[in-house]
Amino acid sequence: MSRRPPRGEYIETDTGNKVARKATLVGTQNIILGGKTVIQPEVMIRGDLIRSVQAQSSSGGAPASNTAVAIGRYCFLSRGCCLRPPGRLYKGAFTYMPLRIGDHVFVGPGSVVQAAFIGNHVHIGSKVAVGESAIIKDYVRILDGSVVPPNMVIPSFSVVAGQPARVIGEVPEGGHEAFELRDLYKTVGNNPQPAPS
Amino acid sequence: MATTSSSSKRHSILPPAGPKPPVQFSSSITIADSALLTGSHPITISSESVVHPRARLESLGGRITIGRRCIIHERSTVGAVGTSNRTATTDKGVTLGDYVTVEVGAAIEAGDTVVGDGTIVGVGCKVGAGAVVGKHCTLTPHTEIAAGDVVPDFTVVYSNGVRRPDRRGVAELRNKGQTRQIEVLRRMIPSNPAKFQ
Numbered sequence: 412m413s414r415r416p417p418r419g420e421y422i423e424t425d426t427g428n429k430v431a432r433k434a435t436l437v438g439t440q441n442i443i444l445g446g447k448t449v450i451q452p453e454v455m456i457r458g459d460l461i462r463s464v465q466a467q468s469s470s471g472g473a474p475a476s477n478t479a480v481a482i483g484r485y486c487f488l489s490r491g492c493c494l495r496p497p498g499r500l501y502k503g504a505f506t507y508m509p510l511r512i513g514d515h516v517f518v519g520p521g522s523v524v525q526a527a528f529i530g531n532h533v534h535i536g537s538k539v540a541v542g543e544s545a546i547i548k549d550y551v552r553i554l555d556g557s558v559v560p561p562n563m564v565i566p567s568f569s570v571v572a573g574q575p576a577r578v579i580g581e582v583p584e585g586g587h588e589a590f591e592l593r594d595l596y597k598t599v600g601n602n603p604q605p606a607p608s
Numbered sequence: 609m610a611t612t613s614s615s616s617k618r619h620s621i622l623p624p625a626g627p628k629p630p631v632q633f634s635s636s637i638t639i640a641d642s643a644l645l646t647g648s649h650p651i652t653i654s655s656e657s658v659v660h661p662r663a664r665l666e667s668l669g670g671r672i673t674i675g676r677r678c679i680i681h682e683r684s685t686v687g688a689v690g691t692s693n694r695t696a697t698t699d700k701g702v703t704l705g706d707y708v709t710v711e712v713g714a715a716i717e718a719g720d721t722v723v724g725d726g727t728i729v730g731v732g733c734k735v736g737a738g739a740v741v742g743k744h745c746t747l748t749p750h751t752e753i754a755a756g757d758v759v760p761d762f763t764v765v766y767s768n769g770v771r772r773p774d775r776r777g778v779a780e781l782r783n784k785g786q787t788r789q790i791e792v793l794r795r796m797i798p799s800n801p802a803k804f805q
Contacts, residue, residue, distance in 0.1 A: 437661055455662065455682060463792045493683065493712055498789060505788035523712045523731045523749075540731040540749035558749045574750060574767045 419601030420452070429600045441479040445514065448486040449599050456480055456488075457495040464506040479507065483514035483531070485592045492522045497543035508544065515592045519555065526559075530567070532590035550587050629667045631804050638790075638799040643680075645804050647672075647687065649701060654678075658793045663710075664688075669718030669737075670701025675725070677783075677790055678708045684729075686710060687718040705743065707783050717755070724761065726779050744779045 421429045426446035434450045436442060438458030450456075458479045479496045488494070496507040512529045519537035526541045530549035535541065539553050542561035547553075551565050554572035565571055568587075570580040597604045629645055632652040640661035645651060647667030653659070657678040665672055665680070666687040680686060687701045701718035705725035710716065714729045719737030726744040729735060733747045736755030741747070745759055748766040753759060762774045 435662060457682070459796055461796070463795070495682075495712065498792075500785055500788065505785065505792045507792075521713075521732075538732070538750070542749070556750070575748070 421600050423600060427596075429596075438479060441477050443478055443481040445481075445483040445486070447484050447596055448482055448488070449596055450488045451490040451599070453491045454488045455493045455495075457493075460496045460498070460507040462506050462509060464501050464504050476509075478509050480510045480512075482512045483516065485514055485596055486512060486516045486518075487592050487595055488518050489520040489522075489537070491520050492518045492524065494518070494524050497525045497527050497545075499544055513549070515590055517590075517592060517595075532587065534590055550582055550590060552582060552590075628804070629665075633801050633805065637801060638794045638797050639801050639804065640797050641800040641803060643804075649699060654706075656790055658790055658797065660797065666718070667701055670699050670720070672701050672718075673703045675704055675706035675708060677706055677786055678704055678710070679786065679790065679793070680710045681712045681714075683713045684710045685715040688715045689718060707786050709786065711749070719755075726783060744774065744782075746774060 421431050423429050428444045428446060428448045430450045431452040433452035434454040436456045436458060441458035441461050442456055461477045461479045480494055494510060496510045498505060498507045508527055510526060513531035515532045516529055517534045518524060519535055519539060521537055522535055522539040524541045525543045526545040526547055529547045532550045533547055534552045536553055536555035538555060539557045541559045544562050545559050546564045548565060548567040550568045552570045557572050557576040558574040559576040568582045569578045570582060572579050594607055598606045627648055629647045630650045632650060634653060634655040636655045637653050637657050639659040642661040643659045644664045649667040649671040651665055651667050651672045653674045654676045656676055657674055659680045660682040662682045663680045664685040666685065669687060669689050672687045700720050702716050702721045704723045707726045708723050709728045711729060711731045713731055714733040716735045717737040721735060721737055722740045723729065724741055724743035727741055728746050730747050730751060731749040734752045735741060736753055736757065738756040739753045741753060741759045742761035742763060744762050746764045751765045759765065763771050764774050765771050
């Protein structure tokens with residue numbers, strides 16, 4: 412009997428997602444990965460915290476979506492970070508709201524993200540705590556160790572730091588190219604390639 | 609053959625269990641299957657409290673008492689054996705009051721540590737051994753309370769240890785919100801208290 416190929420550290424899906432075997436994904440049926448997303452070991456995603464109060468849809472009859480966490484393309488979730496949907500009281504009842512993440516979002520090691528929305532090309536440093544229902548727009552850089560308070564709205568091209576986090580500057584002109592994560596995507600996985608120098 | 613190879617493929621997700629602590633659970637608690645309970649001293653959890661997946665309760669350093677309607681979030685550690693060389697004068701490890709929330713990744717060290725009613729221990733906080741946190745306090749993310757420190761009632765600790773009194777008077781409202789949140793979590797988290805008994 413032929414030996415099966417050695418099991419890699421990552422599971423690579425058809426759409427190019429690389430999910431570490433040691434990541435903890437709870438409620439996987441409620442997590443959507445857009446493709447080419449890297450999930451490193453010890454990452455935890457709480458997909459089981461779904462919306463318990465449905466918003467009244469004007470169209471009517473549309474199937475209620477149970478998505479708890481939706482992640483775009485080329486996102487990079489570093490080791491030990493944790494994504495969980497924000498909870499809040501809505502019309503007198505407690506419910507979790509879906510956590511939506513755009514494309515090219517980097518989440519640093521040990522960060523805890525409970526935002527409601529994260530735009531495209533966002534860089535979150537290491538050991539950051541993003542409070543519940545925060546809204547982070549495109550091209551935002553959150554420096555290491557920041558504590559983003561609940562319900563904060565961070566405008567595009569901001570640099571944010573501190574405990575509690577404040578906007579301390581803006582991304583310089585031309586600086587948005589540093590947010591590209593295509594090269595980082597290639598450096599992890601079962602047969603990683605060295606980063607282009 | 610096929611069955612044996614597939615069964616050998618399954619790896620244990622959880623680390624090998626240590627000594628199983630004696631537990632005293634109320635019948636109305638919700639405790640996730642993948643919560644980790646270790647240690648030798650008894651662990652008491654009162655009615656309607658919720659323990660999320662991957663939360664750790666360690667009773668090596670003394671008994672753990674958790675009050676009513678507490679929420680222990682994932683990856684938090686209650687009763688961690690501390691780095692500070694305090695010798696416990698009693699066998700009480702950690703005592704949590706009622707309506708306490710321990711957020712993601714927070715650590716409460718053992719050794720006669722007390723957290724009062726209605727207190728929120730934020731994301732990634734550390735509460736040292738022997739510290740006494742009062743009632744209805746808010747420890748914002750990444751706060752560290754030193755071993756043996758005393759935090760008076762109605763205190764907000766933020767921004768690396770700055771303290772201010774909380775005069776909003778929202779303790780009652782917060783307790784109501786916690787009750788609603790627990791109602792939702794009971795439906796979402798599959799409870800398995802029998803595993804620990």
